[in-house]
Amino acid sequence: MNYIIDTHTLLWYLSNSIHLPLKAKQILDEKDNVIFISQASLLEMSMKMSLGKLKLPVSWSDLLYYCERGGIHILPIETSDSIVLSNLPFHHRDPFDRIMICQALNRQYKLLSKDSIFDVYGVAREWI
Numbered sequence: 001m002n003y004i005i006d007t008h009t010l011l012w013y014l015s016n017s018i019h020l021p022l023k024a025k026q027i028l029d030e031k032d033n034v035i036f037i038s039q040a041s042l043l044e045m046s047m048k049m050s051l052g053k054l055k056l057p058v059s060w061s062d063l064l065y066y067c068e069r070g071g072i073h074i075l076p077i078e079t080s081d082s083i084v085l086s087n088l089p090f091h092h093r094d095p096f097d098r099i100m101i102c103q104a105l106n107r108q109y110k111l112l113s114k115d116s117i118f119d120v121y122g123v124a125r126e127w128i
Helices: 007-014 022-029 039-050 060-069 077-087 093-106 116-121
Strands: 002-005 034-038 072-075 109-110
Touching: 002 007, 002 022, 002 093, 007 039, 007 060, 022 034, 022 039, 022 109, 034 039, 039 060, 039 072, 060 072, 077 093, 093 109, 093 116
Parallel strands: 002 034, 002 109, 034 072
Antiparallel strands: none
């Protein structure tokens, strides 16, 4: 199964946080699953860091190394995602989340996120 993980999912996974449910950790650890982090999440983290709202648990180079070592692939934002975004209703205004939603819809990937607002867009989301 192909999954796009939300920003908080990545951060909780890398920091071994108690906030990450066991099922989400199992999905991330399952070798048959293909895990992606959206380029939008990397942009979101950069933006929040520049505003002083986020401190990464590791350096950027370590974060990217841990992603690569853990089999987490960076999912680029494609032109086709922008086309889907141009028609997406405004149930949710977070631009980074909206890009992830479009990427999931465009590729028919599941989202691994605690954010239930994604459900109104008809994307497949897992958590618990």
